Amino acid sequence: MSSNGFYGWRLLGAFWVVAVINLAFPAYGASVLNAAMATELGMDRQTLGTVVAIYLAMSGLPGPAVGWSVAHYGVRKTLLIGSALIIAGALLMATVVSTGPGAIVGFGLLVGVGVAFGGLIASQVGVMRWFLRRRALALSLLYSGGAIGGFFAPPLLAKIAQSGPGHWRWGWYLMAAISAGAALLAWLTVKEQPSDLGQHPDGVDPAAAAAGNAKPLPAFVTRDVWTSAEVLRGPQFWLMVLSFCGVSMGFALFLGHGIVHLKDLGHPMTVGAWAMSTLTLTGLLAKGLLAALGDRLDPRYLWGLFCASFGVGLLVLLVARTPTLVSVAAACMGIGFGGGLVTMMAVLGNYYGAQAFAAVSGLGIAINTGVSAIAPIGAGFLFDHGFGYTGAFSAVAAWCIVGGAVIMLLPKPRRQA
Numbered sequence: 333m334s335s336n337g338f339y340g341w342r343l344l345g346a347f348w349v350v351a352v353i354n355l356a357f358p359a360y361g362a363s364v365l366n367a368a369m370a371t372e373l374g375m376d377r378q379t380l381g382t383v384v385a386i387y388l389a390m391s392g393l394p395g396p397a398v399g400w401s402v403a404h405y406g407v408r409k410t411l412l413i414g415s416a417l418i419i420a421g422a423l424l425m426a427t428v429v430s431t432g433p434g435a436i437v438g439f440g441l442l443v444g445v446g447v448a449f450g451g452l453i454a455s456q457v458g459v460m461r462w463f464l465r466r467r468a469l470a471l472s473l474l475y476s477g478g479a480i481g482g483f484f485a486p487p488l489l490a491k492i493a494q495s496g497p498g499h500w501r502w503g504w505y506l507m508a509a510i511s512a513g514a515a516l517l518a519w520l521t522v523k524e525q526p527s528d529l530g531q532h533p534d535g536v537d538p539a540a541a542a543a544g545n546a547k548p549l550p551a552f553v554t555r556d557v558w559t560s561a562e563v564l565r566g567p568q569f570w571l572m573v574l575s576f577c578g579v580s581m582g583f584a585l586f587l588g589h590g591i592v593h594l595k596d597l598g599h600p601m602t603v604g605a606w607a608m609s610t611l612t613l614t615g616l617l618a619k620g621l622l623a624a625l626g627d628r629l630d631p632r633y634l635w636g637l638f639c640a641s642f643g644v645g646l647l648v649l650l651v652a653r654t655p656t657l658v659s660v661a662a663a664c665m666g667i668g669f670g671g672g673l674v675t676m677m678a679v680l681g682n683y684y685g686a687q688a689f690a691a692v693s694g695l696g697i698a699i700n701t702g703v704s705a706i707a708p709i710g711a712g713f714l715f716d717h718g719f720g721y722t723g724a725f726s727a728v729a730a731w732c733i734v735g736g737a738v739i740m741l742l743p744k745p746r747r748q749a
Contacts, residue, residue, distance in 0.1 A: 338535030339523060340462035344470055346521040347455040348477040350411060353514040354418060355451040356481025357507050358443050359391070359587070360608055361489040365425075367591045367601065368493035368500040369435065377592065379432040381712030384588035385705040386436050390444025391451070392701020395694030398453045402690050407458045408522035414450015415515035417442050419508045426504035450514065452478065453694060456677055460686040461525055464533040465549060468626025468678045472619040475674040479619060479666075482612030490605040550682075552630040556747040558684045560691035568683075568745040573696045575738045576635075576676055578731030579642045580704035583669045585721075585728060586611070588708030590649070593721055597653050610662035615670015622671060626678055635675040636740030642668020643732030646725050668732065683745055 363384075370380045401410040421442025429438045455474060463470040493500040526532050549555070563569050591604030622634055645664025652658045680696060681689050711724035 337531075339529050339531060340470075340526065340533075340535065343458065343462060343521065343523060344473060346517055347458060347474050350450070350455060350514045350518055351452055351474060351477030352481035353510045354411075354414060355447060355478045356612070357485045357489075357510065358387075358418060358439075358447050359478065360482035360612055361485030361503065361507070362387075362439060362443070363587050363591060363608060364486045364490045364601075364605055365493055365500045365503045366435070366439065367604070368490075369429075370592075372497065372500070373430060375432055375435075376712075376716060377589065378709065378712035378716050380592070381588040381708035383432060383435045383440055385584065385708045386440030387444040387447075388584050388587070388701050388708075389705035390441055390701075391447040392697040392704075394445055394448040395453055395696070395698040395701075396691065397694075398449055399457075399690040399694035401449065402454050402457050406522075406524050407454045408518055408524070410454040411450050411518040411522065412515050414446045414448065414454070415511045415518070417446030418450055418511040419446075419515075421446060422504045422508035422511065426501045426508065446511075450511070453697060456693065457690045458522065458524070460681050460689045462533055464553070464686075465536070466534060466627060467553075467681055468631055469623045471674050471678050471681075472623035472626065475670070475677075476616050476619050479612045479616035479670050483609045483616070486605040486608040490601060494601070550627060550630075552632075552744065553682045554685050554747070556685065558688040558747055560688045560695075562747060563684050563688050563692045563745075564695075566745050568742055569680075569692065569696075571742055572632075572635075572676070572679065572739055573699050575735030576639060576672060576696075577700050577703045578728055578733075578735045579639050579668055579672050580700035581707035582642050582646050582665065582725075582728045582732055584704040584707045585646070585711055585725065586649070586665060589711055589715070589721065593649070594652065594658060599655070599658065603655060603658055607658050607662040610659055611666035612670065614663040614666030618667040618671025619674055622675055622678065626675070630744070631675045631678045631682070632742070632744075633740055635672060635679060636736040636738075638668045638672035638675060639736030639739060640668075640733045641665075642672065643729040643736070646729040646732065650722060650725050 366383060398410060421438045424438035424442060429435050456471060459470045459474055489503040492503045523529060594604045594607065618638060622631060641664045645661045645668060648657055648664060649661035652661045677693055680693050684692055707728060711721060714724055715721060
């Protein structure tokens with residue numbers, strides 16, 4: 333079968349657009365809208381941090397439920413559920429929300445759970461089913477949707493929010509409208525398995541692969557069929573996932589407090605929006621590195637380097653009193669988070685296989701987002717009580733750097749016969 337006839341690439345394009353809409357705009361653009369909302373409504377930093385923390389938790393804690401939904405209802409219906417929740421939460425934010433509790437319900441709960449179901453968790457399960465030999469490339473392209481969308485969403489929504497009092501609500505109307513478009517796209521394009529179209533993963537016939545007429549599987553891609561129970565009994569999964577929690581907490585800190593921290597250092601909101609865009613753009617560069625190398629060498633080593641990069645970025649952010657230092661901090665964090673998250677998925681898929689991937693990746697995301705939700709609340713509490721951001725940012729930076737070293741030193745897991 334020719335590569336031109338392989339539906340997986342067209343499906344990947346649809347997943348990419350859905351990621352731009354259902355992940356990038358809520359995850360990155362909403363930070364600008366929430367900062368404008370907090371200023372206009374007089375919310376303190378701890379309330380703002382709590383709103384973001386609930387969103388982060390809800391965008392990941394339902395990961396096992398998303399895996400169950402994919403297994404029982406399929407990727408397409410799971411994406412539709414997520415889009416519907418994002419639409420509902422965005423409309424609530426656009427119309428009636430005027431307090432912290434209201435923002436927790438609209439953004440934290442509804443949009444957060446919507447991102448979990450309608451963002452990358454379900455789509456990357458589809459990628460695992462359709463791609464095997466080009467898995468790192470396909471995952472990098474999928475995650476680039478979040479990075480590219482995240483580059484454009486903050487400036488666009490900042491322009492809307494700064495156009496007049498209460499205009500941050502118009503940003504939420506926009507988010508509801510485009511999420512409806514994502515739902516329509518998913519309904520029309522998503523196919524669950526290559527076999528649904530009489531195709532095979534990568535477009536490669538197993539008979540051709542057996543005859544040596546196809547690219548062989550890399551050594552770091554498992555040939556075994558793992559169960560999720562077998563994965564969870566081994567120490568490598570837990571050590572890798574917990575090591576990456578430092579990056580997840582750091583990203584939560586930046587989403588919840590990054591823009592207001594930069595304002596405290598004397599920067600206007602436009603610099604904060606630019607920092608968010610820079611973070612997503614450099615994350616795209618990290619994904620390009622994974623796409624180029626991740627199917628040739630074990631991406632675990634890139635994962636460890638990405639984690640350490642995020643820790644360095646957090647330390648620079650503390651003292652970023654010039655636009656140049658803001659850009660350096662954002663670039664390091666973008667490389668760390670943008671590259672680290674997709675590399676985690678590539679490693680889990682390579683080590684444990686497609687059958688166990690939905691369950692273990694959902695659990696990994698749930699653990700990371702659950703732990704990370706503590707960070708913006710704690711940082712906001714410390715700031716409101718006169719301690720500033722130094723302690724929180726420094727502790728999380730240390731976690732990132734040590735966690736990166738742990739990931740690089742771990743041996744590849746082996747399934748017990």
